[in-house]
Amino acid sequence: MQQNSENKNQIDWINLIAEQEKIGLSQKEFCVQKDLVLSQFVYYRCRLKNKDKIIQAHQSTFKPVKIISKETSSVSGDIRLSLPNGFQCSFPCSLDATKIKRLVEVLLSF
Structure with missing residues (x-):
């Protein structure tokens, strides 16, 4: 149950960060308007942006691989x-x- 709560919290922060970027207010102005704690907003924004960068970096390192099967085998490996x-x-x-x-x-x- 705690994992679901953490995921919901993370989704809430992602939505708030996207909203702030979309409307173009400064982080401080947005937090005042939404009654958020600025330090929490900055923390989650940094944390989620870094996580996104790590995932993107790993995704860009995948290389396509072709597997050519010369014969069909019933043995699974x-x-x-x-x-x-x-x-x-x-x-x-x-x-x-x-x-x-x-x-x-x-x-x-x-």
Whole structure:
């Protein structure tokens, strides 16, 4: 339940930051108008912008890979992944490519 509360709080801050940028008020003016604590607004804005930059940096480093299967095999194997941060994991090769990409993005964000 705490995770849902944290996600809701994060979404609320994302929406507030987007609104402030859209209407063009200074951070201070916006916080006064919305009855927000300026230091909290600045903290979440910085935190969320940095998190977004990290995710974008990792996304830009993905390179496309073509897998050419010469023959069909009934043997299923695992894909082993070693990340630069030392984390290693393996998962079934039958896993959808978009799920693998999302998994790697999440792992690299830590």
